[in-house]
Amino acid sequence: MEMQSRNMSDIIEEYLKDILNDVKQVEIKRSEIARQFNCVPSQINYVIKTRFNLKNGYVVRSKRGGGGYIRIVKVDLVENPDLIDDLINAIGMDISENQGYQIIKNLFDDDILSQKEANLLLAATSRDALQVPTVEQENFLRARILVRVLKRLRLEE
Structure with missing residues (x-):
């Protein structure tokens, strides 16, 4: 029943x-995944672009051509503090509440923020608080x- 929704x-x-829970990175061929799920390759592009970006805690690299692949890497900001600068650039001048939540969740998942700190930051950046x-x-x-x-986190590293 849930599958239909x-x-x-x-x-x-x-x-x-699910794959990335077991390994830090995965290499896929867009056409193979599209075949596996009986969808068009552009559907795979859409999923990767909207759900596997730096704001969501992933770095995506791709190689085009016959032997081409898409590599998705789950990033750990503790191991890669330089990615904080990339994340700052990715945020830019505006970010939605949902995207902000995802960033805060990733900082919590990577043990950069405690649960209390994450909850405080979620409260401070919520639609209700900003009004x-x-x-x-x-x-x-x-x-x-x-x-x-x-930027403060980067200074504390």
């Missing part, structure tokens, strides 16, 4: 994350808060 993107995401007239202003404020926290 889930879309193909969710199923592909779950499949790849500004527009979504654009809200996303801008959330980005500024997260960038300042990340």
Whole structure:
């Protein structure tokens, strides 16, 4: 019953994350995964672009051509503190509440933030806390808060 309510993107995401639970990185061929899930290769691109990016705790590399592949690596900011700068750049000038949640969750999962710190940061960046007239202003404020926290974390490394 649950399978019917889930879309193909969710199923592909779950499949790849299950693999990444066991190993730090996975190399896939887009066409093979598309065949396996009976979908078009662009569906695989969509899942990787929207759900496996640095804001979600992943670095994706790809090689095009006949022997091409897509490599997805689960990053650990403790082992790769330079990625904090990349994450700051990825946040840029605005970030949605959902994307902010994902970043905070990854910082917690990587043991960079305690549960209490993560919960405080979630509260401080929530729509309810920011309460500004527009979504654009809200996303801008959330980005500024997260960038300042990340810069502080980088200094403490």
